[in-house]
Amino acid sequence: MLEAVEVLSARMAQTESQTDEAGLIRAAQKGDQDAFERLVRSYDHSVLRVAMNLLRSPDEARDVYQEAFLKVYRNLHTFRFDCSFHTWLYRIVTNICLDHLRRRKVRREESTVVETSEGVVDRMSQLEEGAPHADPERQMWNRQLGGKIDQALESLTPRERAVFELRHYEGLRLRAIGEMIGTTEEAAKNCLFRATQKMRASLEAFV
Amino acid sequence: MNCNEVVREIPPYCYGEVSPAIEETLEAHLADCPACTRELAKHRKFLTRMDERAEMPDTGMLASCRTDLRTAISRVPAPVATNWLESFRNLWQLNIPFRVPVGAMALVALGFFAARVTPERFGGMKAGLSEPMFSNVRSVEPDASGQVRISVDEVHRRMVSGALGDANIQQLLLEAAREENNPGVRVESIGLLKNNVDSEEVRNALLDALTRDQNPGVRLKALEGLRPYAGNKDVRKTLASVLVKDENAGVRVQAIDLLTTHRDDSIVGALQNALQYEDNTYVRAQCERLLAEMKASVGTY
Incomplete structure (x- = not known):
């Protein structure tokens, strides 16, 4: 009996996870809040990861998360299934991230590095301290490398940075990245080359 | 392909984003060029270093983002398609059975017949397949009339299309x-x-x-x-x-x-x-x- 209940609950869970995404989008378009929330949950981890990797600032990543999903909420009724929902959402997220990066360039801010009473602190490097069992030497190395990588990333243009991060950390194809940032696959490829050359020059001691 | 061209292709090559032809040329160049091989190794090491710096949001952050979003959405009026244009557009979303495969088949058929009836000088289909490549020469036999008989294995590239369920x-x-x-x-x-x-x-x-x-x-x-x-x-x-x-x-x-x-x-x-x-x-x-x-x-x- 217990086994039958387990099988039944496993099947129910399986059916639930197989729910048609298009059906979910259509329900959300008709105002079904529960469907919208399920849609958000299917993608929000990736959205936050993209924002974290692109901006390397938890605060800005939170802003991008909220701005992107509010935009999706307001404009979901205009989504026509011309492309996949994933592509549509990533286009929104990338554009918001690019706006943040451009604003940051204008302000000439180092978003992850802040001045405190104890001196200059990199907020991103502090996040790693949550792993209590990790090797201290490795943590030190990671911090040094992390600082250098952040500096190298800051030297890229917003577009170069977006192309590199989306290709390297999100595994997106150059063609898809080109579509997202409104350019061709070839231009995205050139951008990737410039970005990697600049970063490798900055990180020469580490690679 | 010279060394400069190879260096430019290395980043997309490492992500598996070069065409088979470029990949083949690049690998042939790498086999004979120690400098480019070193460049490739350095690039791979750089990518590994970057892997170590991937940022992952923690669960607490994700949970608080979700809560903030829920609060923000509760303040926004629910948007709905209201005007006639929107309603007309919604017709395309009607759940007609097999709409997508039937539409796709119709387009394929249209393309096929259009290519058949379009004269070659206007870009229509040429008779026969594209020029075949050959992978192996089996035999070469000259004959008395000055002609040569060559036996080759041909490789044809062809496009295959069909439904995912096929x-x-x-x-x-x-x-x-x-x-x-x-x-x-x-x-x-x-x-x-x-x-x-x-x-x-x-x-x-x-x-x-x-x-x-x-x-x-x-x-x-x-x-x-x-x-x-x-x-x-x-x-x-x-x-x-x-x-x-x-x-x-x-x-x-x-x-x-x-x-x-x-x-x-x-x-x-x-x-x-x-x-x-x-x-x-x-x-x-x-x-x-x-x-x-x-x-x-x-x-x-």
Whole structure:
């Protein structure tokens, strides 16, 4: 009996996870809040990861998360299934991230590095301290490398940075990245080359 | 291809984003050029360093983002399509059975007949296939009249198209998923196969790609495809192994996210094992949370 209940609950869970995404989008378009929330949950981890990797600032990543999903909420009724929902959402997220990066360039801010009473602190490097069992030497190395990588990333243009991060950390194809940032696959490829050359020059001691 | 051109192609090559022809030329150049081989090795090392710096949001951050979003949405009036134009556009969303395949077939048929009736000088189809390539010369026989008879093996490239559900297309995709030389082809194939994960053969191909493929992009696609089967015993066993063995933090994050969707005491050992080596904050936190939920210790004694 217990086994039958387990099988039944496993099947129910399986059916639930197989729910048609298009059906979910259509329900959300008709105002079904529960469907919208399920849609958000299917993608929000990736959205936050993209924002974290692109901006390397938890605060800005939170802003991008909220701005992107509010935009999706307001404009979901205009989504026509011309492309996949994933592509549509990533286009929104990338554009918001690019706006943040451009604003940051204008302000000439180092978003992850802040001045405190104890001196200059990199907020991103502090996040790693949550792993209590990790090797201290490795943590030190990671911090040094992390600082250098952040500096190298800051030297890229917003577009170069977006192309590199989306290709390297999100595994997106150059063609898809080109579509997202409104350019061709070839231009995205050139951008990737410039970005990697600049970063490798900055990180020469580490690679 | 000279050294400068090779250096420009190295970044897309490392991500499996060059065409088969460029890949072949590039590899031929690399075989004879120590400088470019060193450049490739340095680039790969740079990519590995960048992998170590991947950022993963922790669960607490994700949870607070969700709460903030819910609050923000509760203040926004629900948007709906109201005007006649919107309503007209909504007609396209009616659930007509087989709308997409029938539409696709109609377009293919239209293209086929249009090419047949268009004269060649206006860009219509040429009679016969494109020029064949030959892979092997079997024999060469000169004759008395000055002619030569050459026996060759021909290789024809042809386009095959069909619905994803078609058995032949499915077989070709399964073959393409194992295409060793081109990770780009593998990513695309796995991405398409994952839509038909109900087939055991496809599921096995995804599991195989997840454990064996060198390209993290392919492994991530395979993980996405296995999501509906996160409760399946074999899938969970593979996920537990990926959690311990996979070098890519992004893949491990997806694996632990799938493992957390079902409670299963048989993965306790794998979670404890993963905790000994894992240095990704998010994966560690998830492992610890799962172990706490199952009332298991976080270490092995």
